[in-house]
Amino acid sequence: MNNPVLNVNAVSKDFGGIRALDEAELVVGDKEIVALIGPNGAGKTTFFNCITGIYTPTSGDVLIDPSADGTVHRINGKKPNVVTELGMARTFQNIRLFPSMTALENVMIGTHCRTKSSIWGAISRNKATREEEQAVIQRAYELLKLVNLEEFADELASNIPYGKQRRLEIARALATDPFLLLLDEPAAGMNPQETLDLEKLIVDIRDQFNISIMLIEHDMKMVMSMSDRIYVLDYGRMIASGTPQEIANNPAVIKAYLGEDDDD
Amino acid sequence: MNNQINENSQNQGFISFFLSAGCADSATALKKSCLVALWFVFLTFPIMAVRVNTIENTVTWRLMNMVNVAVAVFFGSYVWRWLLARKEMSSAETSKETLIESLLSKILDDKILKSVSFSLIAIMVVAFPFALDNIYLTNIMISCLIYIVLGLGLNIVVGLAGLLDLGFVAFYAIGAYAYALLNMHFQLGFWTVLPLGALLGAITGLILGFPVLRLRGDYLAIVTLGFGEIIRLVLQNWGTVTMGPSGIANIARPGFFGMDFSLQQNLIYLYYIMVFLVSITIFFVNRLQNSRIGRAWLALKEDEIACQAMGVDKVKTKLLAFSLGATWAGMAGVVFAAKTTFINPDSFTFWESAIILSVVVIGGMGSIRGVIAGSIILILVPEYLRNFAEFRMLLFGAIMVLVMVFRPQGLISAKRKIYHYKVSNTASAGNE
Numbered sequence A: 001m002n003n004p005v006l007n008v009n010a011v012s013k014d015f016g017g018i019r020a021l022d023e024a025e026l027v028v029g030d031k032e033i034v035a036l037i038g039p040n041g042a043g044k045t046t047f048f049n050c051i052t053g054i055y056t057p058t059s060g061d062v063l064i065d066p067s068a069d070g071t072v073h074r075i076n077g078k079k080p081n082v083v084t085e086l087g088m089a090r091t092f093q094n095i096r097l098f099p100s101m102t103a104l105e106n107v108m109i110g111t112h113c114r115t116k117s118s119i120w121g122a123i124s125r126n127k128a129t130r131e132e133e134q135a136v137i138q139r140a141y142e143l144l145k146l147v148n149l150e151e152f153a154d155e156l157a158s159n160i161p162y163g164k165q166r167r168l169e170i171a172r173a174l175a176t177d178p179f180l181l182l183l184d185e186p187a188a189g190m191n192p193q194e195t196l197d198l199e200k201l202i203v204d205i206r207d208q209f210n211i212s213i214m215l216i217e218h219d220m221k222m223v224m225s226m227s228d229r230i231y232v233l234d235y236g237r238m239i240a241s242g243t244p245q246e247i248a249n250n251p252a253v254i255k256a257y258l259g260e261d262d263d264d
Numbered sequence B: 001m002n003n004q005i006n007e008n009s010q011n012q013g014f015i016s017f018f019l020s021a022g023c024a025d026s027a028t029a030l031k032k033s034c035l036v037a038l039w040f041v042f043l044t045f046p047i048m049a050v051r052v053n054t055i056e057n058t059v060t061w062r063l064m065n066m067v068n069v070a071v072a073v074f075f076g077s078y079v080w081r082w083l084l085a086r087k088e089m090s091s092a093e094t095s096k097e098t099l100i101e102s103l104l105s106k107i108l109d110d111k112i113l114k115s116v117s118f119s120l121i122a123i124m125v126v127a128f129p130f131a132l133d134n135i136y137l138t139n140i141m142i143s144c145l146i147y148i149v150l151g152l153g154l155n156i157v158v159g160l161a162g163l164l165d166l167g168f169v170a171f172y173a174i175g176a177y178a179y180a181l182l183n184m185h186f187q188l189g190f191w192t193v194l195p196l197g198a199l200l201g202a203i204t205g206l207i208l209g210f211p212v213l214r215l216r217g218d219y220l221a222i223v224t225l226g227f228g229e230i231i232r233l234v235l236q237n238w239g240t241v242t243m244g245p246s247g248i249a250n251i252a253r254p255g256f257f258g259m260d261f262s263l264q265q266n267l268i269y270l271y272y273i274m275v276f277l278v279s280i281t282i283f284f285v286n287r288l289q290n291s292r293i294g295r296a297w298l299a300l301k302e303d304e305i306a307c308q309a310m311g312v313d314k315v316k317t318k319l320l321a322f323s324l325g326a327t328w329a330g331m332a333g334v335v336f337a338a339k340t341t342f343i344n345p346d347s348f349t350f351w352e353s354a355i356i357l358s359v360v361v362i363g364g365m366g367s368i369r370g371v372i373a374g375s376i377i378l379i380l381v382p383e384y385l386r387n388f389a390e391f392r393m394l395l396f397g398a399i400m401v402l403v404m405v406f407r408p409q410g411l412i413s414a415k416r417k418i419y420h421y422k423v424s425n426t427a428s429a430g431n432e
């Protein structure tokens, strides 16, 4: 693999006495789809929070290389908005849309860090500002269309059905122009058909936008069929990584998932 | 529960619905109200019933008061629960427009009606001081206009960005004192200090905002309240600079190319200045609200973490709101000082912040029309109810509670912006 876009190096996170992440290592290559799996409470969401700036890791390095050309930035401790500006966008396990804004406005917020009209632009409403605004509206609409939500464009986010809210979050994250899209349990609460559609959507996004995707997911069928590589997290430690076949046959993974109760 | 209420109201008519106010039947309702009445009697007993005369060492028992309290609370609780039940019944249509709102949107949707009503309002506003020719009324109108500017400023902070600021009066005071002091020491005129006051408001907004904006919700409210009081106490006690509690008198009224005005002419002039300032404020706030920045404020108010994760700089965006709000307060302060020609720290107590906040909350958070309606009601109505001056605080409190319970979005709720996008038809496969 040449020049990974994300390289997580021995990242740990302590909450008081609890070690939620223990020297976790992970690498995402250019245009790869990488899955992160593990039992509930393994620390997967904490891992996302640590690499997107919502938490600061207790130790370790989070290194990114947005254009995969060897120019590496260290991003631990950077604020979430800075991380997003550098090109990592995410969705949330417990959906966090802006409930009393429309679907379109939700996606428009995603473009905030890629646009620059200032107070003066807002007040004078000059040509540049008007053009930028119209471009933002149109782009937001196209993204809604990509996730098949264009009919809900003017609907408040809180009025949109649950499964579709997850896709709206994906559209909003895409609006930030990421090089790496992080999805936290995107299929949670979806029926099998919706899950299939989602799988297709994610692969489409990768191919159409030429970006890398990392997702946390419990639906094994989906994970196995779409991922290039899989990482397995258990009690904050990466216990395995490899192709779907390697993971499916890995005894440590089977043990973690079947939950053999021998204390070590 | 909900179904029951609905059935009640439909089958048994108004009286029985009222009697069973929000309960399964009228007996439970009766019991509930009796309990509430008893509880109130118990709570208010020491202050309402017992009067101790410490000079003659006698105790007077005013038991009649207790009967009054019991009866009032009994009926009050009935009405209260009835209103709540009614609200519950129509809760499915909470977003329903009120009569005023639907009328307003009807007028605004029609091009001719819109321009006619706008020009009517414009004529009324312009002709007002001449038509009435009354110093007292003009004075009140100026106050009202000042509160509109203050309300629209605070509306940026509270209504748009969702930052509960209870010390807004501090920036108002800073504007007023800036004019008073600069006028006293350097003979600077109104028009020079007006932009300076705005600038000073913006700068102090930034300085005060920086340390407090990492706090959220209640904590932010308490700290800003503290800041407001600190500024007032500084004005009160830093006598060498601010003249202390005795204040600053003989502040110059606004000049007009060196012409001499009579008192009345000057008030009329000030009135037009305020009309001008209000128009500018409305223009600015409207443009800000419907911009990239206004959107970011709304999103930040809805969900801070998601908003940051979408690339919005929290600190910068909040500071911008805080300091833009303060800008208008600073400007309003300059006008206030020019209007009264005398200021002292007593004009800038917490009570003032509370009124401005009520204007925003009661009028409608985030709604320009709402804030205008709110300040007209809250500033003009008490003027006509001068006899009840000592109950003003109580009245404000009551209105606030009623609005919060029954119409949390305020009298006139914010209007949503409509976006126009090109619907492209390329391979729009219907989903599912």
Ligand SMILES: Nc1ncnc2c1ncn2[C@@H]1O[C@H](COP(=O)(O)OP(=O)(O)O)[C@@H](O)[C@H]1O
Binding pocket: A015, A018, A020, A038, A039, A040, A041, A042, A043, A044, A045, A046, A047
């Ligand atoms: N903010 C927090 N404070 C304290 N403990 C936390 C916090 N966030 C997560 N944890 C703990 O870290 C562990 C991992 O949680 P999480 O990352 O949400 O798991 P997963 O997403 O894999 O289900 C859990 O034991 C959880 O209780």
Ligand SMILES: [Mg+2]
Binding pocket: A044, A045, A046, A093
């Ligand atoms: Mg999780």
